Amino acid sequence: MKTLTLNVPDSFEIDEHEATMILAAKLYERGELSSGQAAELAGISKRTFIETLGNYGVSIFNYPASDLANDVKNA
Template sequence: MKTITLTVPDSLDIDNKDLAMLVASRLYEQGKLSLGQAAEVAGLTKRTFAELLGTYNVSLFNYPASDLESDIANA
């Protein structure tokens, strides 16, 4: 896994854990990371990460609406 260093302004009142969660939840939402991968980036268990997703306005069920429509049509 890569390690990156970010420089953020002091005026941005955010700690490392919250920043990691923001990045991980966004990458999960975009489908770039699986739930397990995103949890690892955030430094959390899958369960804890899944429970916290809602506080970042990210759905646990990362399923495009177009796929849901296709599934309904095929049912």
């Protein structure tokens, strides 16, 4: 894994775990990481990651609405 260093203002109230979780959730939402990869990045189990996604406004169902509409039409 790569190591990144991020400098944030002292007034910004965030710890390392929270920042990592935000990054993992966003990368999962964008489809760049699987739920397992994102959980590993966040340093938590896959189950905990999935249970926590809602706190970051990310759905576990990473499925575009357009694909769902096509599936319904084809059903």
